[in-house]
Amino acid sequence: MKQKEKRVRGRPKGSKNKNKTEVILTSELLRIQLIFVRPRFDVYRDISTSIHAIFKRYTDLVEGVALDEVYLDVSENRQNITYASTIARHIKTAIFQETQLTATAGVSINKFLAKMGSGQNKPNGLTVILPEDAIAQ
Template structure:
C-alpha cells in the first residue's frame, strides 16, 4: 500500500459546524443495501431470495459482499469463502462484475448531483451529502433523503438506506438503524443519548482490535468513552484519542468534501497456492506494483511510504 502525501482528517470539535449563514448543517449518509449482491440478484432472477456471496468460491477466496439472506447465517464481507460456506451450506458464489457496479454507482451519483454539489463518495455504494443549502430549495433533509431513495429505486431497481443528522459521524451511524430500505434521523437533541447507549464497536472508525482494547480498559459503550479524559485517550490510543473523545459526544466538524483526496493506494492478490521461492514472489509482485504505480501516474499522485503486506498460510510460516 502506498500512502500519499495528504494531511490527516480534521479533528471534530463541535456537534455540527453551522453553514456560512449560521444555519444548522444537514448531512445525509446514503448507503446502498448489500450493493454488489443486490445487483446480482436484480440481474439474475434465479438468485433472488437465495443466500449469495459475491467473491471467489475457491479455498482462498474472500467474500466481497453478501446478500441479506446470507447475512442471516453470519456471512459477511471480508470473510474467507471457506468459512462462509461452512456457515451456510446453500451459499451461492457469484463472480464480481466491478465494471457493472461502477456504472450503477455513477447513475446514483448523478441523482445526488441533482440535489447538491457537496457529495463525498466513500466507496461505490455510499456517500455523504451536505444538503444544508440544496439545489431544490427543500427545507427538510428527511424529504430529500426520501426522494433520493425513491429515485434510486425508480432508476436502478435497487434499495438504499439513509441517515440524516447535523454531521458526518452521526449520519453514518444513523444509516445503519433502519436497514435495509429505510432511513433514520438523529437530531442534535437526540445525539447525546444515542451515542452514549451505543456499543463502541458500532462507532465508525473503531475496529475490532480497538474495541477489544477499549473493553480491556473498561470502555464498552459511548457513555464509558465519554467518561474518559482526553489525556487518558491520548495515552492509550495516540492521536486517534482526540477523535474518540469528540465522537463520544456526537461532535464532528468535518466538512463534506467533494474534493476529498485519496490518502492511500493499494492493490493485492490472493494466490491459489503458496509462493515459496523468491523468484515466484518477485514475478507475482510485479503486476501488483504496476497496478498501483499506473494509478498514481493517472491521478498525478506521489507517495511517501510504501507498505508490503504478506499473508502466510497457517501451515507455512517458516
C-alpha cells in the same frame, strides 16, 4: 439491478475471500448449495455513477466514501427543499425508480451522526437524528 442468471435466484450467495474454505464447510454442514459468481465491478461502478447523478440533482457537495456510501451536504440544495429528511426521501425514491435498488439514509447535523442514523432501520430505512437527541447525557 436485476439478477441476470436464473441459476442463482433464491439461493444463498457468497463471494471469494480469505474465508472461502470456512464458507464452503459451513454450507456443507447446513446442506446449502452455494454458487460462486464473479463480481461485476463494471456494473457496480455504472450503477454507482447513475446514483451519484441523482445526488447531483440536489447538491454538488457529494463526498464519496465507497461505491455504495456517500455523504451529502444539502444545507443549500438545488431544489430549495427546506428539510434534509425530505431530500433524503426524494433521493431514496429516485434511486429505487431508476435502479430498482433500495437505499438507507441517515440525516443529521454532522457526518458522524448521519452515519449512525444510516446504520439503523436497514434495509431501506430513513433515520433522522436531531441535535437535541445527540447531546451526551
